Amino acid sequence: MEIREEENPKFDLKMEEPQKYALLGKWNYFKNYFKKDDHQRAADLIEPFNLARKNAIHIAVRSDDPDLIRELLDMLPEDSDRRKALRMGTAHLNTLMHQVVFCENLDMVETLLNYEMEKKLKQPGDENLLELVNDIGETPVYQAAKHGRLRMLKRMSRYVDSMEPHLYRNSDFASNLHIAIIGLHFDVAMWLSKKEVIKKVASAYVEGINEKVEPDEKEGSENEKDGNFRLSCLQLLSRMPSVFRSSNAQAGIAHNLIYDCLPNKGYDDEEDEDNDDVSTRGKEDLESGKNKVKKSFSPSAVSSTIYYVICKHVAKEWDIVKEIWKKKQKNMQANEVADFLVSIDNSWRDTNHGDRPRTEVVLPVIQPTNVARTRKAFQERTSFNLTPVKSKDYTPLLLAASTGIIEIVEKIIDVHPDAVSHVQRNGQNVLHIAVKHRQKKIYKHLKKFKVLNGLGSHIASHDRTLLHQVARMDYYDGGNQPGVVFQLQDELHWFEGVKKIVPSHFQLFCNDDKLTARELFDLEHSEMLEEAQEWIKGTAQSCSAVSVLVATVVFAAAYTVPGGTNEHGVPNLINSPLFLFFTVMDVVGLATSLISVMMFLSILTSPFQMQEFHKSLPRKLTMGFTLLFISLTTTLLAFGSTILLIIRVENKKWSSSLLYSATFLPVTLFGLTQFPIVIAIKYRMKRLRKTLEKIIPNDIISLSKKPTHKRDYSKYL
Structure with a gap:
């Protein structure tokens, strides 16, 4: 078979020798290769070097050596070639400054900027090297935030007049704050949150993305249906339960003990010498800086430093300690980002009180009991149909309640007390969401605020009361009980517990399928009942x-x-x-x-x-x-x-x-x-203890407990 060479090869085969030097990190050999035959090989510095259409200078950035980059640029015969080397892109239009993002040596930024200035390579109309974009519209500053390169991001931000051109990428107008949160780079998100223009970015689905993509916000547009970034940053964070401490509820005693003993300072935290320019700080900042220096020499600060050093040494020897410490660091950073996002979030104000006609009592339908026919008709009517939900329908409060992130729910209600009365378009409130997703932590938290009775009296769309939400299995994930028998018992306990806070006349309230909550519960849990019967037998x-x-x-x-x-x-x-x-x-x-x-x-x-x-x-x-x-x-x-x-x-x-x-x-x-069964026995013993507490007089129980001051949120309903 005849093999024909490609007419326009992506790189010359003579580049194989320097490619080997680059792979092995032999940068002196790499440089000397291009020194031979000065005019011929020097010109090859800006020719395609590999399949990604990077040139040799792009590859040399891996060396983290500013002097090497300067020498290679100096080898180019003409200033026009040097200008081209600084601005030309790869197959994805990533320039030399885009490659610098991944360097550990922060001086690489100044090397390129100073070289362009010294050689006077910038022509009228040329953009700053830090403002050049790749094929999806990302500047180097944006890319630094995207990949969590915080130190490089800080250094690059010194040389831009404004952060606004670097907040979005041109292809989809996704903000760098959104991308940082999705990538779990919460240290970057914390740094970005201190910028003045970031408040608009944080609520992008309201003011940022819709404004750029679809200014008139026509309902049902393609951008409304698609687009992962039709969410605010707080909504994104509310879909990440794993980055909060509350996700460690099932962790063992040893894990929690190590977690609590580790210092609050992160494992990777070090004294950051690359702070913002001192000239941009005010007098108050300088004074606070002096106070911090004084405090750093206090006995408590010295002892905490010693403790930190000891813990870090232990973490280096034990990988499990290091993993737990990094998880704690991630949890603390996520909490700080949540504090900022909650403080500027006003999505809960878009409520739907009074938008739907109220129906107080719907009498149950009297009909002959035909279980098989009723079950078949119900299954046909509730056939699975995936309907996308608009981002505005699920505010951060409701999203956090659905995923069980107690930290965000606490912050929102504490900062904005009236948010507890928020009702979404289908008539569901935060209690409806927590109940149907079986988020008992959220339920217990709301119970502290004495708002359960008020929230429990709301009726959602399809005439669903709170008990109907409990009966549904749409969002049931199996729970954490061992064995289907205990799972079914847990569901029954959940139903009976919620029934106590629902108005008594709601027990015979029918939904639009003409089913009471108990009838719906029996139909939804019929398969679980059959499994439980077989399992227990x-x-x-x-x-x-x-x-x-x-x-x-x-x-x-x-x-x-x-x-x-x-x-x-x-x-x-x-x-x-x-x-x-x-x-x-x-x-x-x-x-x-x-x-x-x-x-x-x-x-x-x-x-x-x-x-x-x-x-x-x-x-x-x-x-x-x-x-x-x-x-x-x-x-x-x-x-x-x-x-x-x-x-x-x-x-x-x-x-x-x-x-x-x-x-x-x-x-x-x-x-x-039999450990799961042992856990089940422990769970039953707790229930037995609660039963015995009901027998003991309340006065005796109150004496054994410390008085607590609870904030009453019922006035906001």
Whole structure:
């Protein structure tokens, strides 16, 4: 087959030699290659060097060596070539200054700017090197913010007259603050938040992007339907629960302990010598700077510095500590950015109170009960249809409530108390959103402000009360309960808990499908009920078989005592403390295993109706699991005591310790494998404690608690 060479190759094959030098970082060889045959090879400096159509000077920026860049520019024969080298772009039109963004040596910026000035290469009408854009309209300053290069961003900002030309890129008018938040570069976002023009950028979907893309904001336009940046910065942050501390709720005790012990100063924070120009500061800033210097020599500052150094040394040795520290740093930066964005956010003012006609009571429809037909009709009417929601319909408060970011909800309500009464276009408020997304942290937070009853009386679109929102499974993600039985119980608890704050006449209120909240709950959870029935039947059968097996073993062990008996049938080792321990463990194991069999059999004979999963069945299952765990544990302990009695190793401590460890190993492994069930048992114990608290008089409970001052937000409803 004939191979034809490309008519216009992207680079000359003779560049392969300097390409090898660049890959290996041998910059002296790289430079010397272009010194040979001065006129010929020097001209090759601005020819395509690789497939990305970068030239040799673009590649040399990797060296982080300003002197090398100056030498290569000086090799070019004409000033026109030098001007071209400074301004020409790659395949994506990234100029030499765009490449400098990724350098660690900040002096590279001054090197290019000073070189252009010294050689007088700038012609009338030429833009500043920092204002040249690539193929998607990004300036080098914008690109520095996009990639989280904070130190380079600060240095470049010194040489621009205004930050406004660098706030947006021309292709889609996405702001650099939006991009920094999406890229999780919160240190960059914090620095940008201090700029005067950034307030307009932060609420871009109101004043920035719509104004540039579609000035008249016609509803239903392409830009309204598409465009990831039709969100404000606070809305973006409200969709990022992982960057806030509240996302660590499921973290272990060790993780939280390390998190709390680490200093607030970030792992990567160092004294930044690249501050803004001192000449731009006011007298007040200079005075505050002097005060900071004085405080830096105080004993508390010295001790905190020592503690920081110790923690940093530990983090270098332990990667897990470093990861937790960086996560804490990210959380703190996100909190600071949220503080700024919340302070300027007014989206909650666009409320929809009174826009929809109110309906107080809708009587339930009386019709013959045909469960199969009703379920089929309901499924046909609620077929899945993905409908995009306009960004203005979900304000940052509602978005944060849907994702469970308690930090943003707290900040918004604290800074703007009246935001708690915000209602979106479909009639839902912050409580509706929190309830249907099962965000219990948000629910508990609103409960502190005494606003649940007021918010719970609102009726959303499709005539959905708050109870209808609980009944829906549209946004249910499975929860954090182990096993479908406990998940269904959690849903039933959630429904009953919300019912307490809803007006009593809403319990018979029908939605536009002519269903009450309870009927909707039963229909939506019918599949979960079937799964729970199958799961609990299989689990009860398996566990009852294990319980019977344990009961058989411990029953037989009671008549085969270790050490045997004498002619009168008295155990030979009856006076040994270990024999008494064996007897007690054997009796406890037999009793608990038999009771657990009774529990599992009672489960198998239950009717398995929906209401049975509220308390009865999960309680029996939890008790059965607990008793089975105790029976297995005591059986293993009885076995260990039997071994110690038979081989008589009381005087050999190392042998005793080894046998004890071997005895407890199966118990430990069983506990680890059943850890979700253990968590479920812990959860049930908490509920039992709350039940017992209801029995104790309120006066006694109030004496045991510290008085707290709660802010009352009910007046804002």
